[in-house]
Amino acid sequence: MAPMAVALILVPPPSLSLHPSQGVSVGDTVTLRCHLPRPAAWVRLYRYENPTYIKQKDKVQDMAEFSLAGIKQFDAVRYQCQYQGLEPAGTSEESDPVELLVTDNSYPPPSISLSPKERVKMGTNVTICCSNQNYRGTIFLHKDGPSAPIQHQHPDGGGTATFTLFEVTPADSGTYRCSYRVGGSYLLLSPLGNNVTLEVIPNPTPPGRS
Missing domain, CATH: 2.60.40.10 (Immunoglobulins)
Structure with a gap:
């Protein structure tokens, strides 16, 4: 009997970008864009190495935008995104992380x-x-x-x-x-x-x- 062939369906990871990518201060608004290689049932935004997602968008074609308004000190971390593909179905790996560097004007300048x-x-x-x-x-x-x-x-x-x-x-x-x-x-x-x-x-x- 011939061995059974097993098809492994890989869901390519998304990429995440930060806008603006420089010059963000406490109180500003930042947009994170998760770019998808294929349509998704949902897209989620995570803080790096935290399994609980902080935002989700449903039924996304090629890009999901997540807005973080009134940036605070604790928002200055790394972020990743992930999606659930439609065809073929499957959950992607997380994107490479991006760093949100935030200037806090309450600290004295050097x-x-x-x-x-x-x-x-x-x-x-x-x-x-x-x-x-x-x-x-x-x-x-x-x-x-x-x-x-x-x-x-x-x-x-x-x-x-x-x-x-x-x-x-x-x-x-x-x-x-x-x-x-x-x-x-x-x-x-x-x-x-x-x-x-x-x-x-x-x-x-x-x-x-x-």
């Missing part, structure tokens, strides 16, 4: 200093120090323009992180600020602190070259 000061020649090593003496979480260095921090570092025993920009070029010119991750289980960030401005002076053009 301080920042620049050495050497402001105008430097190309090729100079520049040091930016960010200090956060009361909350010892990771410190982030931001440059105006990029949406994400350009560097991060754990502070030393005095609550200071030292970032070095090696052999700077004019591309390093700009305004820099710091923030820090508040300790604890939630993904909370401090507000951005005061800024420092770095101006890198290009090397003079050799004679005879334009």
Whole structure:
């Protein structure tokens, strides 16, 4: 007798996106969009590693939107979504998690200093120090323009992180600020602190070259 063939029906996982993905503060509204590869009987939104879903949408074709209004500190966690497929029937795995980073303006901003000061020649090593003496979480260095921090570092025993920009070029010119991750289980960030401005002076053009 020939062995019986067993068909394994795989339900592909969804993907989850966050809108806006940056610059969320306590009190804001955030939308999480669960993108589906096929129609679903239901779609559920979960906090990461929590088996109890927090929101559900029924009879969804290709995307379910979940709105979180009036963001609070405890909303600053990771999220996942999952769906029940129609044809073929079956429950998907959870999506990859997304992180909801929330700025809480009740925390004091970090301080920042620049050495050497402001105008430097190309090729100079520049040091930016960010200090956060009361909350010892990771410190982030931001440059105006990029949406994400350009560097991060754990502070030393005095609550200071030292970032070095090696052999700077004019591309390093700009305004820099710091923030820090508040300790604890939630993904909370401090507000951005005061800024420092770095101006890198290009090397003079050799004679005879334009």
